[in-house]
Amino acid sequence: MPENLPQQLNSHQKQKAPIWSGLFASKAILNRLSSIGIDLIFPPRCAGCGHIDTHWCADCQRDLDLLTFTERIEPKVPLEAVAASGWHMDKLREAVQALKYENAREVARPLGEKLARCLSQQNWTIDMIAPVPLHTKRLAERGYNQAQLLAEVVADIHNIRCEAHALERVRETQSQVTVSGAERLVNIKGAFTANKTLIDNQCVLIVDDVYTTGSTLSACGEALILAGARAVYGLTVSVAGYSITHKKEIVDEYHH
DSSP states (O other): OGGGHHHHHHHHHHHHHHHHHHHHHHHHHHHHHHHHHHHHHSOOBOTTTOOBTOSSOHHHHHHHHHOOOOOOBOOOTTOSEEEESSBSSHHHHHHHHHHHHSOOGGGHHHHHHHHHHHHHTSOOOOSEEEEOOOOHHHHHHHSSOHHHHHHHHHHHHHTOEEOTTSEEEOSOOOOGGGSOHHHHHHHHTTOEEEOHHHHTTOEEEEEEEEESSSHHHHHHHHHHHHTTOSEEEEEEEEEOSTTSGGGHHHHHHHHO
16 A cells, blocks of 8 residues: 555646646736736836837937947946946936836846947957846845846847856945945945855956946945956946036936
8 A cells, every 4th residue: 555655646746737737827817917907007108208108119219329428437446447328317317217216127128238339349358247236125125136137138139148146235235326426435335245156267347227436336346356356347328427527417417
């Protein structure tokens, strides 16, 4: 009798398998129907112009493609160089804000493509991409890391590996948006660690959404260098203007 027990259990499990499969399928269908229902009641709107039924419309994409950035950003130690795809204003600012604060994850694709084009213009040797991480508490609140979404698009286009866990935010910090320029470096210093196994002897590209004073990229760069990175570069969607004094109006707009 005991010898037959495993066979009986397997048979019972086989009978239950279609039931569980059906339950999971039903749950997936319900989730999909729920999502469709929400979209019908609250249809998505373009982050740039408010056009209904899309998170980012073709007209705003054309406007985004026309935005250029030719200023040189002075990198903070230990970064080798930093580049951005545009000023933090107009359509680019609206797109970044929608991605970061309005759950418009689809906007990561056009912004990531713009970042990828910006990277193509740099004479950098990159082995891997590391997005600026969120603290676990902030990640739980938001549900996603916008820097990781952007980094994954760039990695896919350039065929470079993206390591979401190369950097870790080990200390919760006050939002950099609420901190003055002089206090930002103090606020963020020591907030990150890097995974030596992934980083050692690599040329790393840090990806983030907005460059303001460079304090966040610098703090990430320090952690990467300590973990053995050979060189560190920074790439952001937009630059808010702290490092370029004649664009002070963009800094003011960023904080309001």
